[in-house]
Amino acid sequence: MQEYSIYSPNFNRKKRSINSIKIITIHYTGMQSERESIIRLCNPKSKVSSHFLINQNGKVYRLVQDNQIAWHAGKSCWGNYKNLNKNSIGIELVNKGHQFGYTHFRKKQLLSLIKICKILIKRYKIKKKNIVGHSDIAPLRKIDPGEKFPWKYLAKKKIGIWHDCKPNFLRKFRKSKIFKKHDEVKFFKNLNNIGYCFSFKKKFFLTKTVKAFQRHYRKELINGLLDKECLIIAQNLTNKL
């Protein structure tokens, strides 16, 4: 696969062992243009970077080598992993994002992403459940790559996990009421199994985490409210792990 190298200085000086690579984190750039994104990801003052950047035509830029710790995840958590820069490969997709005009991801861009993911999965033996979005690992701060990111399509290509409930079946349970405490506890237990880090500290945490889950698995309605459809999806995903 052809990569165009652009050097970003934004990584830890100390190299990592490639055995520590366990997760792929997908982002969108959330900036006005590709050019601006490249400048930011390579500017030492911005202190952000990623291993790859893919533009809308599917052109792949390599910014940081895999054995270096790039700065893309920030404060984050997934399963037993904390602050995921050290354990993950970051892939940025050029997209203006929610702030500047969120657009669908183009086929060419996704095809390049799929190619890279397949190579990484093989090379580092990355588990399906460890292919995540930035919002999954930092639900309180981040909403990228957002609800237009086609997780179901990627899962068909064996990248990431997806449920096997029929859309028409699920649809009936959208906005259906839940048994408050009982179902909440069960839901978050399932979320923990999937990898989401969550503890019942504040109401605010709950809403944001439900939203992150919905952005990934139930994009038709992202309201932060737990309903029966979300419960069924989370249970189904857990059963498949």
Ligand SMILES: [Zn+2]
């Ligand atoms: Zn991000």
